[in-house]
Amino acid sequence: xRRYSDVGCSLQRSPFLLRSFLGGTxxxxxxxxxxxxxxxxxxxxxxxxxxxxxxSIEYSATTVAxxxxxxxxxxxxxxxxxxxxxxxxYRSTYYNFYAKKGQQYRPDCVRLHFFDETVxxxxxxxxxxxxxxxxxxxxxxxxxxxxxxxxTIGRSVVxxxxxxxxxxxxxxxxxxxxxxxxxxxxxxxxxxxxDQHIDISVCAxxxxxxxxxxxxxxxxxxxxxxxxxxxxxxxxxxxxxxxxSKGLEISNAERVxxxxxxxxxxxxxxxxxxxxxxxxxxxxxxxxxxxxxFAAMHGLSHAVAVVGYEWDNPAAPPPPSLRYxxxxxxxxxxxxxxxxxxxxxxxKSGAPYCAEDIDSFIVALPEKVFYPADxxxxxxxxxxxxxxxxxxxxxASDSVVRxxxxxxxxxxxxxRKESSQFDPKLLEIVMxxxxxxxxxxxxxxxxxxxxxxxxxxxxxxxATASLRDDMPxxxxxxxxxxLVFNRRTIGNAIGGMRALKLNGMTGTALTRMxxxxxxxxxx
Amino acid sequence: xxxxEKSEKTVFDVVEGLTEVDSELMKEFQxxxxxxxxxxxxxxxxxxxxxxxxxxxxxxx
Numbered sequence: 001x002r003r004y005s006d007v008g009c010s011l012q013r014s015p016f017l018l019r020s021f022l023g024g025t026x027x028x029x030x031x032x033x034x035x036x037x038x039x040x041x042x043x044x045x046x047x048x049x050x051x052x053x054x055x056s057i058e059y060s061a062t063t064v065a066x067x068x069x070x071x072x073x074x075x076x077x078x079x080x081x082x083x084x085x086x087x088x089x090y091r092s093t094y095y096n097f098y099a100k101k102g103q104q105y106r107p108d109c110v111r112l113h114f115f116d117e118t119v120x121x122x123x124x125x126x127x128x129x130x131x132x133x134x135x136x137x138x139x140x141x142x143x144x145x146x147x148x149x150x151x152t153i154g155r156s157v158v159x160x161x162x163x164x165x166x167x168x169x170x171x172x173x174x175x176x177x178x179x180x181x182x183x184x185x186x187x188x189x190x191x192x193x194x195d196q197h198i199d200i201s202v203c204a205x206x207x208x209x210x211x212x213x214x215x216x217x218x219x220x221x222x223x224x225x226x227x228x229x230x231x232x233x234x235x236x237x238x239x240x241x242x243x244x245s246k247g248l249e250i251s252n253a254e255r256v257x258x259x260x261x262x263x264x265x266x267x268x269x270x271x272x273x274x275x276x277x278x279x280x281x282x283x284x285x286x287x288x289x290x291x292x293x294f295a296a297m298h299g300l301s302h303a304v305a306v307v308g309y310e311w312d313n314p315a316a317p318p319p320p321s322l323r324y325x326x327x328x329x330x331x332x333x334x335x336x337x338x339x340x341x342x343x344x345x346x347x348k349s350g351a352p353y354c355a356e357d358i359d360s361f362i363v364a365l366p367e368k369v370f371y372p373a374d375x376x377x378x379x380x381x382x383x384x385x386x387x388x389x390x391x392x393x394x395x396a397s398d399s400v401v402r403x404x405x406x407x408x409x410x411x412x413x414x415x416r417k418e419s420s421q422f423d424p425k426l427l428e429i430v431m432x433x434x435x436x437x438x439x440x441x442x443x444x445x446x447x448x449x450x451x452x453x454x455x456x457x458x459x460x461x462x463a464t465a466s467l468r469d470d471m472p473x474x475x476x477x478x479x480x481x482x483l484v485f486n487r488r489t490i491g492n493a494i495g496g497m498r499a500l501k502l503n504g505m506t507g508t509a510l511t512r513m514x515x516x517x518x519x520x521x522x523x
Numbered sequence: 524x525x526x527x528e529k530s531e532k533t534v535f536d537v538v539e540g541l542t543e544v545d546s547e548l549m550k551e552f553q554x555x556x557x558x559x560x561x562x563x564x565x566x567x568x569x570x571x572x573x574x575x576x577x578x579x580x581x582x583x584x
Contacts, residue, residue: 204582247583254578268573278566298577302584360577374570375563382555389548425538432534467564470556483544486535494549498541 037182038081039121045069051112054081058147059110067153068143071340073162075523076140077117080128082181085111087144089155089194089209092228097200097241098148106147109154113181114140114162116523126182140523141188142179151195155213156341159190160308160333161523163342171517172308172333172342173292175218189518191292191307192217193341197227200241204248204294204303205230206337208256211292211305211364215262221366222261233259247301253294253362262364267373269359280347280355281326282373284309286363288325289405290516294362295334297353306361308333308517310344317447322381325402328450331355368437369405371465371472376403376440383444383459383476390499391478394446394456403442405463406516408435414513421510423502426482430460433474433484438463443512455510462487479505 038054040047048065055061087109098105116138118131130138140162144154157177160166172191179186192213196206209230215222231239234252250266257264267283270276283306286293293306312330326347332355335341347355380401387393406414415422415430440461449456457478465472471493476483479502486496535541 202583245583247581249578250580250582251578253582266574266577268570268577270569270573296577296580296582298580300584301580301582303582360574360580372563372567374566375559378563378566379556379559382552382559385552385555386548390545425540428538429534432537434533467567468560470553470560484534484538484541486533488533494544494546494553496535497544497549498535499544500538500541 036083037121037123037126038083039123040079040081042077042079045074048079051079051081055083055110055145058106058149058152059145060149060152061145064143064145064153067340071164072114072158073164073166073523075116075162076114078115078119078121080113080115080121080181082111082113085109085144087111087146087154089227090144090146092226093197093200096228100241109147110145112143112145113179114142114158116140128182128184135184136187139179139186139188141177141190148197151198153195156193157188157190158193158341159188160342160518160520163340165344166342166520166522167310167344168520168522170308170310170333170520171288171514172520173214173287173290173516174518175214177217191305191335191341193335194227194337196337199245201227201231202245202247203337204253205234207294207303207305207335208234208253210335211294212256212260214292215260215364225260230256250296250360250362253303257294257362257364260364263367263369264362264364266360266362277326278374278377281324281377283355283358283361284326284329285373285376285404287332288402288514288516291363291365291405294364295358296360297357298359300353300357302353305335306332306358307335308342320397322396323400325400328400366438369463371440371461371463371469372467373403375467375472376442376461379461379472380442383442383457386476386483390481390483391457391476392480393444393478394449398447399456400445400447400450401442402445402512403440404516405438405440406513407437408439410515411435411439411441411460411513414515418511421505421508423505425500426477426502426505429475429482429484429500434487435460435474436462436464439474441513445512449510452509453512453514455512458510458513477502479508479510
């Protein structure tokens with residue numbers, strides 16, 4: 001092995017040499033030896049403490065290691081440390097803030113990649129080895145560390161499957177995120193997260209950034225917004241380096257979402273002391289629709305992104321009453337910049353806070369959603385008036401109601417995929433109705449159907465209907481009858497209606513439509 | 524409706540087996556929905572006022 005002095009002499013001839021020894025791959029420069037990739041096997045979570053031996057102090061590796069040890073599952077068996085990583089989000093804050101400070105900050109980051117036990121690393125060839133076809137199947141995502149000394153966890157996309165305590169089947173809003181590593185293009189499904197910077201951004205900025213990064217990764221209509229972009233979008237003027245640390249008003253968060261091209265809708269709970277269960281029913285409806293929510297807790301002056309939930313699984317059936325999807329929720333899953341992502345918070349009462357501490361939320365809607373969730377919430381129980389005469393619906397006291405937004409194409413895709421459940425004539429109607437881009441779907445399930453993930457009836461509403469539209473329906477059907485509404489005849493909703501007797505659906509299971517979120521599969 | 528729109532076929536023209544609906548039953552339902560509209564309009568206004576009050580809440584933790 002060449003001595004370090006030999007390496008130093010070589011600098012005169014060639015300033016950049018690659019050597020592999022002592023567990024890492026190094027780049028030799030005039031400034032000294034810089035390690036680029038370090039492989040850290042994890043026999044237990046305690047091995048995460050070795051991160052500090054490989055990462056310099058400004059990245060606060062010890063603090064990060066403690067968070068990871070407490071927050072990720074034992075399925076993560078190795079970490080690949082990527083040094084000198086250029087992170088676009090950190091660079092946006094570096095150029096506009098950190099580079100202007102008296103204290104000198106590095107411009108580069110460290111990126112940690114998480115793998116399972118089947119992956120190995122050849123440090124000489126810089127090659128990853130794995131069992132099976134796809135490396136993606138063994139990759140759990142990444143975490144960027146910023147050289148800021150405090151709150152160093154930067155842009156991260158970690159799979160919810162490796163979050164400690166993850167509940168199997170919990171629906172989480174995710175998107176596919178591409179990761180370029182050592183010549184591989186990997187994909188990880190997750191929701192973006194980061195610590196707040198504390199100075200140039202706080203909790204509200206981090207929540208806005210998470211939601212907008214999810215939007216830009218999942219839909220081409222939305223541009224990517226870097227961390228400093230969010231800071232600028234929140235204000236009418238350049239806030240400089242002092243104002244962001246004072247926090248954001250909720251109106252500033254609305255401004256961010258509006259500037260990003262969405263149509264933010266602020267929903268606030270009714271005055272304290274008055275019951276407002278409808279607020280939580282709408283909250284879960286938007287999450288079930290695939291819209292992450294900017295949720296504000298006024299008493300805590302804190303904001304988080306709501307990205308999923310856990311269904312309750314009570315030991316005994318609840319007493320007979322009309323129930324809603326919110327009544328079946330045990331916990332919400334949030335991205336809170338004070339914790340690793342996918343923190344579970346109880347629906348009612350718990351530490352550090354619970355869902356009932358949420359006082360308002362912003363849902364960043366697309367343009368063509370005009371019919372408010374409050375109207376769908378109020379309208380849903382009226383559907384039971386169609387039972388006994390026109391439709392065969394379960395008793396309201398034995399039912400669970402769920403409503404959400406989806407696209408007309410999403411509805412058609414679902415019904416095409418599950419076509420064996422439907423009368424071909426019903427499919428024909430759904431494929432030919434001139435839906436607007438978005439529809440509200442109301443599903444009614446008997447208790448027995450709900451427990452099996454099935455429904456008894458489904459109503460499709462026009463999401464572009466006016467609040468004053470007393471018949472905002474496209475279609476309502478159960479297993480035996482479909483009511484079809486002609487929305488081309490304005491002012492004569494009943495005259496334009498038709499009914500269709502459905503065949504072949506009494507013996508089939510009508511599956512609950514749940515395609516917007518990804519069920520967690522704990523590893 | 525224009526002549527063009529009148530000549531265009533709709534789902535009501537192409538799907539066989541569609542029948543008229545008992546209008547008396549639907550009128551009851553429509554009356555109930557009209558109450559929904561009025562109550563919803565009141566709720567929306569209450570929420571709008573609460574949202575307006577919320578906009579100045581500072582989030583900094």
